[in-house]
Amino acid sequence: MPKSKTGRPTIVDVADRAGVSRATASRALSSYGRINPETAKLVRAAAEAIGYRPNELARAMRAGKSKTIGLVIIADFTNAFFDRVTKSIVDSARGLGYQVLITNTDEDIAAERSAVETLIEKQVDGLIVVPSTSAVHDHLSNESLNGKPVVLVDRRLNGIRATTVITEDFVGCELAVRHAYSLGHRRMAFLVATASVKGMSTERPAMLISSVEDRTNGFLQGASECGIKPKAQSWMFCEDAPEISEAAVAKLLDTAKPPTIIFTSNNDMCLAVLKVAGNRRMIIGQDLSLVTVDDSQWAAAMVPGITVVSRPVELVGRLAVEKLVAQMQDSTLAPEKISLPTELIARQSVANLILRPELDPLFKD
Amino acid sequence: MPKSKTGRPTIVDVADRAGVSRATASRALSSYGRINPETAKLVRAAAEAIGYRPNELARAMRAGKSKTIGLVIIADFTNAFFDRVTKSIVDSARGLGYQVLITNTDEDIAAERSAVETLIEKQVDGLIVVPSTSAVHDHLSNESLNGKPVVLVDRRLNGIRATTVITEDFVGCELAVRHAYSLGHRRMAFLVATASVKGMSTERPAMLISSVEDRTNGFLQGASECGIKPKAQSWMFCEDAPEISEAAVAKLLDTAKPPTIIFTSNNDMCLAVLKVAGNRRMIIGQDLSLVTVDDSQWAAAMVPGITVVSRPVELVGRLAVEKLVAQMQDSTLAPEKISLPTELIARQSVANLILRPELDPLFKD
């Protein structure tokens, strides 16, 4: 039995066994064109008999479509985003008949460049990208991608015509602050992770990833609406690294008028607060309150449960795939900017200072 | 300027522009065979000028190798395994010049079958599989894979000649029990997640995934070594679903002689314990002790920190890729069974009943 180079039987083997030509075999198996139902049956039997499986690479070559989506993502596994959105993307893609080629950038723009390059060389039909910086995006231009559609996820990029799926982090964070205010919190600290800062800084950097920017602005807006004066707000922007973020938390706590609550921009920062508070025997939800962005199993299961701004991560992934596939099928489709609602999930990590004002370390009666 | 079907310039375009033949252009760009250095320079310039990028699909076709690895995994994102091992695999593969096609099975054997099928059709050069069940594996036989190597990860499969990378869960769990014993724990409960059981059962099911089996046996061995009598052990095997596992925890706690400690087989079960304990206002590390398998950021940052059996997940991923690539390059290589050491990380979730015997609910003085 003649086999192909790769060891697998090819359509020629099927054709030979069925006593027909390559063309007829192909017609029978892919059911197109004119073919005698009898012959078709014969061919299918032959294919079955020798265990024929089509070579999708050859198909892709011929068709000019690989039925593959490239995913360029930040495999930052503490972030509770990567894993959920990846799963969602992989599953949704599969449902639409696409496979996913995944690459990781670790927030590095050079890695992102080369990842996009590689995926294009592998002839993916489209890309889903979580861009690592908003500063640079020439590698996502129409030509670099030679017309292949791209969907941006989690982060906006200015000056690029691409469908974007993000979440209403601004609203969520604004709401979070108002929630805390309604429970009596007046001195608030904000801990924001960003790659634009080396170490830590109390100054807001000029450039922030759009999602981080939205969160920052949301916090600010909420604070301003509640009439929290700037001097009652303490801000810290820092690198996303354990030692640094823990030091930043310490800085926030070690002041004459320490905050009653810390809002963190992501789960890494939240864990830093948890750790430092734990070391100092401070009880979350009592001695110190805490709100973060992104829900997770552990945030819900912990005691106290962490109050979070929850984002519809699975939906983000699904929509990204659906929009991408739609554009692959119709390249005239206009790009969309989609922003999905967030939700504040109140748990027990925010103390009620109205009912228990004595929890404020500055409380005197 | 003539462009290919896909819109990108092809090597023919490069050749035309450099005024040479396809063959020469190819030689110049891939640097093989005999070629005049001057011509090579010329060709490279031409390629640069028109922005030529090779079509890896065509290359793969020709070479019979796609430089792609297929990953079949359970995207169970609460398990702290999927995300870390995936990242490790993607990064390691990239380092060796391979891309990763990822598919998710959700522990479903039919999905696994079809995933393997699809990946083979996409002509991956090899597979990394986290098998969803140990009962079936004909889809991983040499013929189904038509000679493509496969590396099994996290779970053994009997009767299959494939390199396997697992961890010493047995030893880790045995150690965990001894650790608890040394801190005075005598009544122990074990909560094991398994798909072999509908709902929950105190009986050990006949068939367990190998890693779960190892953990179960490790717990048993530890208990037996410490002389913990069967009646002082309570066991619960249950489905990996929140409602069920939480009910299972409740069952374990609601007895005349409740355990002082619960050992859980994975993070989902751990979270269930956390949740139920929290609802009952039981404090982990005091009213109830807890040990689980698999470390995570949150287990470390929580108060109290959760004592865990830590597995070298990144190493698992890296070795899986390295072994797979080695076999792809030399198909005569014998399969290896690799078992990597685990480590017990003691934190504060296990109470010291020797120092504080009064923490045992059955303590009387």
Place this chain on the structure above:
DNA sequence: AGAATTTGCGAGAACGTTCTCGCAAATCTT
């Protein structure tokens, strides 16, 4: 200087598909 070797390059095949085209046989017209 003539023979032997080396060098550089192009023609063409191959990888495994799909699809266009044409042709013969079968079927349908009137």
Place this chain on the structure above:
DNA sequence: AAGATTTGCGAGAACGTTCTCGCAAATTCT
């Protein structure tokens, strides 16, 4: 019954590479 149409199928090209082979020109040998 003779033309018109339909049906079923095979030959061959194409997708974009790489690689074998042969051939002419350039170089080295004696």
